[in-house]
Amino acid sequence: MKSDKIITIDGPAGSGKSTLALNLAQAFGWVCLDTGALYRAVALVALERGLTPSDRQEAAELARTLDLRLYVEEGKTLVVAGDREVSSLIRTPEISNFASLFSALPEVREALVDAQRNLGSRGEVVAEGRDMGTVIFPWAALKFFLTAEAKVRAYRRHLQLAREGIVAELEKLEEDILIRDHNDSSRETAQLKPAPDAFIIDGTNLSAFEVETIMIGEAKRVFGL
Ligand code: DC
Numbered sequence: 001m002k003s004d005k006i007i008t009i010d011g012p013a014g015s016g017k018s019t020l021a022l023n024l025a026q027a028f029g030w031v032c033l034d035t036g037a038l039y040r041a042v043a044l045v046a047l048e049r050g051l052t053p054s055d056r057q058e059a060a061e062l063a064r065t066l067d068l069r070l071y072v073e074e075g076k077t078l079v080v081a082g083d084r085e086v087s088s089l090i091r092t093p094e095i096s097n098f099a100s101l102f103s104a105l106p107e108v109r110e111a112l113v114d115a116q117r118n119l120g121s122r123g124e125v126v127a128e129g130r131d132m133g134t135v136i137f138p139w140a141a142l143k144f145f146l147t148a149e150a151k152v153r154a155y156r157r158h159l160q161l162a163r164e165g166i167v168a169e170l171e172k173l174e175e176d177i178l179i180r181d182h183n184d185s186s187r188e189t190a191q192l193k194p195a196p197d198a199f200i201i202d203g204t205n206l207s208a209f210e211v212e213t214i215m216i217g218e219a220k221r222v223f224g225l
Contacts, residue, residue, distance in 0.1 A: 002117075002121065002139060003121070003122060003123025003124070004123070004139050004140060004141040005123035005124050005125075005141065005223065006120055006123060006125050006126075006127060006137050006139075006140035006141065006142075007024060007030075007125070007126045007127070007140065007141075007142045007143075007144070007215075007219060008126075008127050008128070008132035008133040008136075008137055008140045008142070008143045008144065008195075008198075009021050009024075009126065009127070009128040009129075009132065009144045009145075009146055009215075010128070010129060010130055010131065010132050010133050010134070010143070010144070010145050010146070010192070010194065010195070010198070011130075011144075011145055011146035011147050011192075012147060012148075012150075012153065012177070012180075012181050012184065012192060013096070013100075013153065013157070013177050013180045013181065013184070014148075014153030014154065014156055014157040014177055015146045015147055015148050015153055015203060016146060016148070016156065016203055016208055016211065017128040017129075017146055018034055018036070018077070018128060019208055020128075020146065020208065020211060020212055020215060021033075021034065021126045021127070021128035022034075022072065022075060022076075022077070022126075023208075023212055024126045024212070024215055024216065024219065025072070025125075025126040026072075026075070027216060028124070028126075028219065028223075028225055029124075030124040030125055030126055031072075031119075031120075031122075031124060031125045031126070032070075032072050032077065032125075032126050032128075033070065033116070033119050033120055033125050033126065033127040033128065034070060034077045034128055034129075035112075035116055035127060035128065035129035035130075035132065035136070036099070036128070036129055036130075037070060037077055037079045037087075037090060038068055038070075038079075038112055038115065038116070039099045039102065039103040039108075039112070040079070040090035040091070040095050040096070040099040041066065041068055041079050041081040041086055041090055042059070042062060042063045042066060042068075042099075042102055042108065042112070043090075043095055043098040043099040043101075043102045043103075044081070044086055044089055044090050044095055044098075045062060045066060045081055045082075046058075046059050046062055046098070046102055047095075047098055049062070053098075053101040053102055053104070053105060056105050056107050056108075057107065059102055059105060059107065059108050060105065060107035060108050060110070060111045061111075063107075063108045063111035063112050064111040066081055066082065067080075067081070067082050068080070068081055068115065070119070088164070091161075091164065091166070092166065093161075093166075093168055093172070093173070093176060096176065096180065097176060097179070097180070100179075100180040100183045100184065101183065103130075103184075103187075104183055104184075104187035104188070106188050106189045109131075109135075109189055109190055113135075113136065116136045117136060117137070120136070120137060127140070130184055130190065130192045131190035131192075133145070133194070133195035133197075133198050134190065134193065134194075134195045135189075135190045138195065141222055141223065142199070142218060142219060142222045142223070143194075143195050143197060143198040143199065144198060144199050144200075144201060144215060144218075145194035145195070145198040145199070145200045145201070146201050146203055146211065147200070147201070147202055147203065147204075148202065148203040148204045149204045150174055150177050150178055150181065151174060152203075152204050153177055154170060154173040154174035154177050155170065157173050157177070158170050158173055161173075199218060201214060201215075
């Protein structure tokens with residue numbers, strides 16, 4: 001039986017989903033499922049194998065067969081693809097752009113559906129991505145859609161990358177975010193949009209702590225935690 005003890009957090013790039021999903025999962029002792037990391041790992045290996053987004057079938061085959069595992073260690077999601085730890089390699093701006101292109105392919109998305117549902121099958125999961133509440137876990141008992149203005153998201157991403165030792169120009173990050181917003185919202189399937197029953201939060205003028213407080217309050221109300 002599938003569990004509805006799932007919190008989904010969807011929203012555009014840089015809205016703070018990853019941090020909030022990790023914090024919520026930690027607060028409740030639940031599992032954090034960063035599905036963007038799966039798409040990023042597929043994009044990384046696809047690029048290494050010389051694939052482009054027009055190699056749809058090859059990319060889908062890769063997504064179906066690549067052994068992907070996620071671990072949370074010291075408050076960070078670690079990603080293992082095959083026998084390689086790729087956590088840092090998948091976070092570069094180049095991979096962000098390619099992940100957006102590869103994730104727009106319906107064949108690649110389809111190939112990752114089961115893997116994502118299997119990871120969430122036991123419940124007690126905080127799943128974050130673009131289509132968690134609409135496609136992957138439509139039965140989740142609590143769904144959030146977190147957004148913020150592109151300028152604010154670019155600035156936050158800039159700070160996050162700087163903390164990881166990656167230097168990225170602010171204007172270029174905002175430009176990339178706008179392109180990814182466009183790709184994620186206009187692709188053939190699983191467009192970025194809130195589920196009809198999602199709780200929408202605009203975090204433009206809220207701190208991460210304020211958003212987290214709202215989310216924890218809702219989770220306590222819905223799940224009686
Ligand atoms: O959340 P992120 O930036 O790590 O995601 C990387 C890319 O993967 C992003 O362009 C959108 C895509 N993605 C997706 O299409 N569906 C998901 N559930 C998660 C991410």
